Amino acid sequence: MVKTERLHAQDVEPTPGSAWLIGAAAWFxxxxxxxxxxxxxxAILMGSAVYVCFFAGMAMGGHMFxxxxxxxxxxxxxxxxxxxxxxxxxxxxxxxxxGVGFNDDPEQAARATYEYGYIFLIIAGLLNYLTMLDAFDxxxxxxx
Amino acid sequence: MRHFxxxxxxxxxxxxxxxxxxxxxxxxRWLYGLKVFAEFMLIGLVLSWILYFVx
Numbered sequence: 001m002v003k004t005e006r007l008h009a010q011d012v013e014p015t016p017g018s019a020w021l022i023g024a025a026a027w028f029x030x031x032x033x034x035x036x037x038x039x040x041x042x043a044i045l046m047g048s049a050v051y052v053c054f055f056a057g058m059a060m061g062g063h064m065f066x067x068x069x070x071x072x073x074x075x076x077x078x079x080x081x082x083x084x085x086x087x088x089x090x091x092x093x094x095x096x097x098x099g100v101g102f103n104d105d106p107e108q109a110a111r112a113t114y115e116y117g118y119i120f121l122i123i124a125g126l127l128n129y130l131t132m133l134d135a136f137d138x139x140x141x142x143x144x
Numbered sequence: 145m146r147h148f149x150x151x152x153x154x155x156x157x158x159x160x161x162x163x164x165x166x167x168x169x170x171x172x173r174w175l176y177g178l179k180v181f182a183e184f185m186l187i188g189l190v191l192s193w194i195l196y197f198v199x
Binding site for chain 1: 146150153154157158160161162164165168
């Protein structure tokens with residue numbers, strides 16, 4: 001390691017353990033990370049955006065993904081949208097346990113809003129990943 | 145009309161999250177959120193009109 005790299009490595013403060021816990025809480029329950037940080041405004045705005053996006057997707061007849069491929073499909077095609085869906089944390093896990101939103105129902109797929117629905121469900125997860133990163137950065141002291 | 149409503153809803157939700165985490169001061173966040181919302185809507189409308197004429 002050259003001298004400048006060693007100096008930079010000494011400058012970087014270690015991430016506190018609480019930041020990882022806040023990040024995990026923010027992923028598991030959308031908005032909880034900011035609530036724990038007492039950032040009420042951000043918690044309400046960002047958390048409610050994720051919930052509205054998720055429930056709008058469900059109301060539109062959206063479909064969520066797990067590792068069970070539909071007939072004629074590969075499990076590899078399930079993984080990227082599943083990573084997006086997983087971003088909603090407990091919402092995804094509860095739906096998975098209850099079997100809600102995972103069925104391949106032809107009537108549901110025939111709805112005009114089906115495609116919008118499953119995109120909204122993925123977007124809800126991706127928005128919650130952003131919310132989680134924001135809470136983590138605040139907890140780690142990297143932003144105000 | 146339904147498609148436009150869904151696009152507006154998506155733009156609003158995404159701009160809320162991006163605007164909330166994007167800048168440092170509340171005023172800058174509002175401006176950034178509005179800018180992101182306007183960009184989503186404008187680009188969505190332009191793309192939809194382009195695709196309307198594509199056979």
